[in-house]
Amino acid sequence: MTAKVLSPFERPLSWLGRLSTRALLFGACCLITIEALCLIAVAAESHKIVQQGRAFKVATVSIAAGDTLDFSNEDEFIHQVYVQSPTLNYDSPEQSIGQVISIKFPTAGNFEVRCHIHPKMLLKVDVK
Numbered sequence: 001m002t003a004k005v006l007s008p009f010e011r012p013l014s015w016l017g018r019l020s021t022r023a024l025l026f027g028a029c030c031l032i033t034i035e036a037l038c039l040i041a042v043a044a045e046s047h048k049i050v051q052q053g054r055a056f057k058v059a060t061v062s063i064a065a066g067d068t069l070d071f072s073n074e075d076e077f078i079h080q081v082y083v084q085s086p087t088l089n090y091d092s093p094e095q096s097i098g099q100v101i102s103i104k105f106p107t108a109g110n111f112e113v114r115c116h117i118h119p120k121m122l123l124k125v126d127v128k
């Protein structure tokens with residue numbers, strides 16, 4: 001009878017063969033659960049910002065780095081959104097009625113979202 005010779009790559013994992021299928025399944029489920037919890041903990045969020053009456057419905061919003069603002073044109077006018085800052089520059093095309101434009105804020109800082117068409121429109125964004 002000859003003993004199976006394990007390669008150097010197989011040896012570190014040879015103990016897996018001694019585990020029961022039930023133990024392996026349990027371990028796999030634990031790893032998947034931990035991974036899912038980690039993903040939930042760091043998941044970026046989206047926040048809806050309504051544009052109505054030639055204004056943003058809120059004047060300020062506080063979000064986490066990596067979050068996205070979804071600008072929803074619920075007005076009777078076309079809009080546009082732009083951000084000009086050292087760390088984020090975005091300039092959307094014209095935004096038709098009913099259209100949603102999303103801007104992601106990847107880094108912390110204070111930003112201003114404005115509209116080229118309506119210069120009085122201002123949303124201050126505090127990204128933590």
Ligand SMILES: [Cu+2]
Binds near residue numbers: 054079080117121
């Ligand atoms: Cu506008």
